[in-house]
Amino acid sequence: MFSNLADKLQNTLKQLRGKGKLNEKDVDTAMRQIKLALLEADVNFKVVKDFIASLRERAVGQEVMNSLTPGQQVVKIVNEEMTRLMGEKQSDLITAEKGPTAIMIVGLQGSGKTTTVVKLASYLRRSGKNPLLVAADIYRPGAVKQLQVFSESVGEKVYSNEEADPVDICKEGLKLAEKDSHDTVIFDTAGRLHIDQEMMTEVATIKEAVNPHEVLLVVDAMTGQDAVNAAASFNESVGLTGVILTKLDGDTRGGAALSVNAVTGCPVKFVGVGEKVEALEPFHPDRMASRILGMGDVLSLIEKAEASVDQEKAKEMEQKLRRQQFTLDDFKEQMKQLRSMGSLEDIMNMMPGGANLPKEVKQMSLNEDNFKRVEAIISSMTAREKQDPAIINSSRRKRIAMGSGTQVQDVNRLLNQFNQMQKMIKKMGTMDKKGGLKKLKKGGKGFPF
Amino acid sequence: MSFLNKFRNSLSGNKTGFIDRLGSLFSSGEINEEFYEELEEILVSGDVGVETTVRLVEELRNEVKESRLKERAEVKELLIEKLTEIMASSEDDIQIKGEPHVILMVGVNGSGKTTSAAKLANLYKQEGKSVLLVAGDTFRAAAIEQLEIWAERAGVELIKQQAGSDPSALFFDAMNSARARNIDLVIGDTAGRLHNKFNLMEELNKINRVVGRCQEGAPHQVLLVLDATTGQNAIAQAKSFNQSLPVSGLILTKLDGTARGGIVVSIQDSLGIPVRYVGLGEKIEDLAPFEPAQFARALLES
Numbered sequence: 001m002f003s004n005l006a007d008k009l010q011n012t013l014k015q016l017r018g019k020g021k022l023n024e025k026d027v028d029t030a031m032r033q034i035k036l037a038l039l040e041a042d043v044n045f046k047v048v049k050d051f052i053a054s055l056r057e058r059a060v061g062q063e064v065m066n067s068l069t070p071g072q073q074v075v076k077i078v079n080e081e082m083t084r085l086m087g088e089k090q091s092d093l094i095t096a097e098k099g100p101t102a103i104m105i106v107g108l109q110g111s112g113k114t115t116t117v118v119k120l121a122s123y124l125r126r127s128g129k130n131p132l133l134v135a136a137d138i139y140r141p142g143a144v145k146q147l148q149v150f151s152e153s154v155g156e157k158v159y160s161n162e163e164a165d166p167v168d169i170c171k172e173g174l175k176l177a178e179k180d181s182h183d184t185v186i187f188d189t190a191g192r193l194h195i196d197q198e199m200m201t202e203v204a205t206i207k208e209a210v211n212p213h214e215v216l217l218v219v220d221a222m223t224g225q226d227a228v229n230a231a232a233s234f235n236e237s238v239g240l241t242g243v244i245l246t247k248l249d250g251d252t253r254g255g256a257a258l259s260v261n262a263v264t265g266c267p268v269k270f271v272g273v274g275e276k277v278e279a280l281e282p283f284h285p286d287r288m289a290s291r292i293l294g295m296g297d298v299l300s301l302i303e304k305a306e307a308s309v310d311q312e313k314a315k316e317m318e319q320k321l322r323r324q325q326f327t328l329d330d331f332k333e334q335m336k337q338l339r340s341m342g343s344l345e346d347i348m349n350m351m352p353g354g355a356n357l358p359k360e361v362k363q364m365s366l367n368e369d370n371f372k373r374v375e376a377i378i379s380s381m382t383a384r385e386k387q388d389p390a391i392i393n394s395s396r397r398k399r400i401a402m403g404s405g406t407q408v409q410d411v412n413r414l415l416n417q418f419n420q421m422q423k424m425i426k427k428m429g430t431m432d433k434k435g436g437l438k439k440l441k442k443g444g445k446g447f448p449f
Numbered sequence: 450m451s452f453l454n455k456f457r458n459s460l461s462g463n464k465t466g467f468i469d470r471l472g473s474l475f476s477s478g479e480i481n482e483e484f485y486e487e488l489e490e491i492l493v494s495g496d497v498g499v500e501t502t503v504r505l506v507e508e509l510r511n512e513v514k515e516s517r518l519k520e521r522a523e524v525k526e527l528l529i530e531k532l533t534e535i536m537a538s539s540e541d542d543i544q545i546k547g548e549p550h551v552i553l554m555v556g557v558n559g560s561g562k563t564t565s566a567a568k569l570a571n572l573y574k575q576e577g578k579s580v581l582l583v584a585g586d587t588f589r590a591a592a593i594e595q596l597e598i599w600a601e602r603a604g605v606e607l608i609k610q611q612a613g614s615d616p617s618a619l620f621f622d623a624m625n626s627a628r629a630r631n632i633d634l635v636i637g638d639t640a641g642r643l644h645n646k647f648n649l650m651e652e653l654n655k656i657n658r659v660v661g662r663c664q665e666g667a668p669h670q671v672l673l674v675l676d677a678t679t680g681q682n683a684i685a686q687a688k689s690f691n692q693s694l695p696v697s698g699l700i701l702t703k704l705d706g707t708a709r710g711g712i713v714v715s716i717q718d719s720l721g722i723p724v725r726y727v728g729l730g731e732k733i734e735d736l737a738p739f740e741p742a743q744f745a746r747a748l749l750e751s
Contacts (some may be wrong), residue, residue: 252680
């Protein structure tokens, strides 16, 4: 995500970095490039104007002019201003002091409300809450069913009543949540256009009826200049407390992320980053800004690793490495854990400088298909072969290739790689006496490479 | 109701929109730098995109100089002409023939494929064609039920399989069934997919191949469904989908909101993919054929 904007800004700023001293013309050129890059990223043009104005003020100010490295100073300012534009700090959900916390989800058609409702419920469930979902979209054919089916598949409970009107459904849902002592209730409302008076009145009436703690607007990250119009209208007629940005796993430059907060004053609270139910994450403006600038997002990477890597397994792996008993099974296990952290391109983008790698390199070395192939090859081996790869002779290789639907060359390549790895581990084993392995563990979090 | 009236109606009640602003800009004043700057801003804010906007305004500048235009109203006519020219590259009528004629609906999540498929089925049903809808979105929960309800409303036949089944297999069945029943037109819905998901785009390509193997020349049309609120990313979408299977046209949905859908100018300009239909509401008849000249005029007239 944002890869294009990051590339553009970095090119611009790289030119500045090379300069010892900045004059006003340098700043003008840079500002124009930043402006165009932002507009192409769908940042609202009014927001761009303001952003550039405050950026320019600081860029020609004392802090830059007096700096020994003015280029880097500008990068720092762009980073700060962007973070500010996106709301400065990560913003948590408001929770009720007493009774269930009510969360209302609103938005335009097709922005992803229903999917987001289930993702949010699942997110809350993982943090120890007990949510109830309420299906209040009685207009779109199949909408209630969609919520029911998706919720059931992840074990969340839905209240619905297709005969009633949305306001009554929500009231009943709230009552049910109180009765069954759910600590959270999430209302999925129908998609509506912000200029549809009747529908906007309806959503305002629902709000009055259930008095929610959170009213979250779902915004498609691919939205263009109109994003702020819709957001502003919803804010005016309903009063928003926050925004959820969806479909950020596309290649959109996501200018909406930069614009909505600036226009509504409502923070982006979550981002949707995939079709799986777990693919909803809290939004961190500071991290996103450094990601946009290609400065990496190591914090998110570490958090992701902690969430997806099983601590017990990591310990076990460490033991194995110590005793130099790293088998092909372990190799597979390591890869599985790495993959559970998300797509490899995402991970690379979070590394400092990772975003700067040429696209081809990233795609070539991180081809998900390669991983699947390796997994298939290892799975096609017998238990003995996995324990002792040395016994894999040419007829075994043929069999493994057949079983995994690959070529013998692929099997050879994998075995070679594994051999090299084992050699490396042996080397580390001797280093271990000097404390080498500890260092590796600290820095590498148990990755095989 | 004509397309133009409908389009204009959908725009009334929208006070800060693109059209009113252009209207007031063109009503009076001399042609100066400020005028061009504001023109640029308005086009960009309508999602036309920086590149296309800069080029359009540059051309406008030159032609104004050449023909010594003095009135802003004259510049407006010139701009309408230019926009029409860009969007009217292919105005040829689409013949529904081939036994059956096959249309595939593709697009990212939430753009309005299922609804548009139903509207299109209704449109051709009204013209007296026999239509078979294919519930090809086997992934999204209840997408099949959604299309089922629409098919009932339109009074057209529907072919479906269980949720989660292979869409290519479904299309194989659909093609055979359509031929056996002498159906004129097959409209295939597909699951929404982000265009940067390699595997999902491959799945689409497979559907395309399967349909083509069942009948030579099929699918006759691949329509990319685009939400009018989409920004510059729409170009990336169009490019990627076009790489997986040849996109023959666009359906621009949700044009009844405040979004101007200016992105289609850019898409037509850079990729040459014409807009075929526009979605103007939630009712089954709210779909109209796209008319470039009227669209351009409607964009600039208040």
